[in-house]
Amino acid sequence: MSAGKTYYPRGRSPVVALKPTTLDIPAGEVTAILGESGAGKTTVGRLVNGLTRPTTGSVSIDGVDISRLPHKKLIDATRKIGVIFQGSALLSRRTALENVELPLQISGAGRAARRARARELLARVGLEEKAGAYPSQLSGGQKQRVAIARALSARPDYLLADEATSGLDSETTRSILRLLRELRDDLRLTVVLITHEMDVVRELADRAVLFEGGALVEQAAVSDAARTPDSRLGRLVLPPVNIAPAPPGTTTWEVGYAREVALDWLPELSARLDARIPLLGGISEVINGHPVSRLYLAIPSGLPAQAVAGAGEALGLVLLPRGGDAPADSRKVTLAR
Amino acid sequence: MILAQNTSLQDALTLFWPALLQTFQMAAIVLALTTVIGVPFATYLFNVSPFGLFPRYHVYTVLSWLVSLGRSVPFLVLMAAIVPYTRALMGTGIGVRGAIVPLTLGALPVVVRLVESALRSVPPEISEVAQVSGASRLRTILVVQWPEAVPAIMTSSTIAVIGVFELIAVAGVIGAGGIGYLAISFGYNRFDNTVMLVTVVGLAAIAITIQLVGDVFARILRK
Numbered sequence A: 001m002s003a004g005k006t007y008y009p010r011g012r013s014p015v016v017a018l019k020p021t022t023l024d025i026p027a028g029e030v031t032a033i034l035g036e037s038g039a040g041k042t043t044v045g046r047l048v049n050g051l052t053r054p055t056t057g058s059v060s061i062d063g064v065d066i067s068r069l070p071h072k073k074l075i076d077a078t079r080k081i082g083v084i085f086q087g088s089a090l091l092s093r094r095t096a097l098e099n100v101e102l103p104l105q106i107s108g109a110g111r112a113a114r115r116a117r118a119r120e121l122l123a124r125v126g127l128e129e130k131a132g133a134y135p136s137q138l139s140g141g142q143k144q145r146v147a148i149a150r151a152l153s154a155r156p157d158y159l160l161a162d163e164a165t166s167g168l169d170s171e172t173t174r175s176i177l178r179l180l181r182e183l184r185d186d187l188r189l190t191v192v193l194i195t196h197e198m199d200v201v202r203e204l205a206d207r208a209v210l211f212e213g214g215a216l217v218e219q220a221a222v223s224d225a226a227r228t229p230d231s232r233l234g235r236l237v238l239p240p241v242n243i244a245p246a247p248p249g250t251t252t253w254e255v256g257y258a259r260e261v262a263l264d265w266l267p268e269l270s271a272r273l274d275a276r277i278p279l280l281g282g283i284s285e286v287i288n289g290h291p292v293s294r295l296y297l298a299i300p301s302g303l304p305a306q307a308v309a310g311a312g313e314a315l316g317l318v319l320l321p322r323g324g325d326a327p328a329d330s331r332k333v334t335l336a337r
Numbered sequence B: 001m002i003l004a005q006n007t008s009l010q011d012a013l014t015l016f017w018p019a020l021l022q023t024f025q026m027a028a029i030v031l032a033l034t035t036v037i038g039v040p041f042a043t044y045l046f047n048v049s050p051f052g053l054f055p056r057y058h059v060y061t062v063l064s065w066l067v068s069l070g071r072s073v074p075f076l077v078l079m080a081a082i083v084p085y086t087r088a089l090m091g092t093g094i095g096v097r098g099a100i101v102p103l104t105l106g107a108l109p110v111v112v113r114l115v116e117s118a119l120r121s122v123p124p125e126i127s128e129v130a131q132v133s134g135a136s137r138l139r140t141i142l143v144v145q146w147p148e149a150v151p152a153i154m155t156s157s158t159i160a161v162i163g164v165f166e167l168i169a170v171a172g173v174i175g176a177g178g179i180g181y182l183a184i185s186f187g188y189n190r191f192d193n194t195v196m197l198v199t200v201v202g203l204a205a206i207a208i209t210i211q212l213v214g215d216v217f218a219r220i221l222r223k
Helices: A041-048 A071-078 A096-106 A111-124 A140-152 A170-187 A198-204 A222-227 A232-237 A265-273 A305-314 A328-332 B009-048 B057-072 B075-081 B083-090 B095-120 B124-132 B137-174 B178-188 B193-221
Strands: A002-007 A015-022 A030-034 A056-058 A081-084 A158-162 A190-195 A207-212 A215-221 A250-257 A279-287 A290-300 A318-322
Touching: A015 A041, A015 A215, A030 A041, A030 A170, A030 A198, A041 A158, A041 A190, A081 A140, A081 B124, A096 A111, A096 A140, A096 B124, A096 B137, A111 A140, A140 A158, A140 A170, A158 A170, A170 A190, A170 A198, A190 A198, A198 A232, A198 A279, A207 A222, A207 A232, A215 A222, A215 A232, A222 A232, A222 A250, A222 A279, A222 A290, A265 A290, A265 A305, A305 A318, B009 B057, B009 B095, B009 B137, B009 B178, B009 B193, B057 B095, B075 B083, B075 B095, B075 B137, B083 B095, B095 B137, B124 B137, B137 B178, B137 B193, B178 B193
Parallel strands: A030 A190, A030 A207, A081 A158, A158 A190
Antiparallel strands: A002 A015, A002 A056, A207 A215, A250 A290, A250 A318, A279 A290
């Protein structure tokens, strides 16, 4: 899509919800749309599912521009997108099964066919035995599972989840994310997650797009972002941590690695540089099922920056000087993966 | 000179039963009319509001203002003010027939606001679920908005129904018949304490019964 959206509320100045933005969502991947509230991420979602039309530019799904389509055609085009709304948005006076049936009922499917499909989907999300329960009898996680089943009922190619896990405890969040990942793999779905929770991004997203003040400020593959601590996304994926000050005569170096590195790399690095290397602190997270870490080391200031970086590279590590008395230009050292 | 002559309880009750029947007759007609006119009107009003399916700022402002105006006129004044129109429409300004028009007009704004606020209590995402599934506006109203608003409507309809009985009692002043008329013509004008007591107890019993029935319905609907 390449679109912008401005709201014109009566009697107040126009609100630019989304500045003209170009964004491609790659098929088959999980794209996380990140940002604080008011950053424009929900507007992106509403433009994609056709609930709002862009003020400028266009939104295309599978090459079809939906932004100027008449209402009926728009409905057909957006049927490819299953939507999970914030807070599950279940109909309180319908059972779990009837909620899952809703999109099929609207699209005119026969009663028996939609019953069967709804039962199949409830089983898929692990709620077979709750088919007859009303939303008030379900837990937050169960409601969200029903909402996921409902979003999938019309066999969409895309799944758009707006804050699908907000308000859930971390255990439930994890199980919902696991379910989304399984569904993505089984059904080869393209998933768009609108979220402000970094755990969601680390757990599930292939790509992350950061919005701020209605503008896209950064986008990157999550595994790349984890390796670039100077980027905004990098700092979100692996947040800055407190570290001990470097001892006199040493410089703080940062080492980031995003794939499996044998744990003996520190003695190995010590040996290669022929120096004692204390660990000053660090952070480790699991991103998309792989451990990603950033550690801070104190390396003697006397060693040439190129030599240190080279020693790291030989071990499959990216080493960057951070503070101390390192020469400023050494910050420009870029290393291949 | 005897100013007050209290009727016996038995005589008061003979007067009371037909009056009760008239009151219920009026209530049934007025409630049916306000529902048939009020629910669709409230649905339209809600959906042209900024929270609705098809916001129309100016239409909403005008209609909302009209409803507020209707609520702000005291019922007694409204009733008196529209007597010529009532006569033209119903052929009479008094009795059950004469009371229907002012009662409906008096109850309508209340019903409209109650239904509108019940619709507003339905989270907008729920309507959006239907919209992204491809539902037309009418379908969204029928499948999502109305069913979801029913518990809230039921809870507030107790207030509306009791309100209608109150209006009917007030309408007794212009000779609408029913319990209100009984209370005015016997209890007030003739200082008849027995009739007054019977009507007060009767009206209280009606209000309490409506409240109880309403609460039971609301409990059943809020699963």
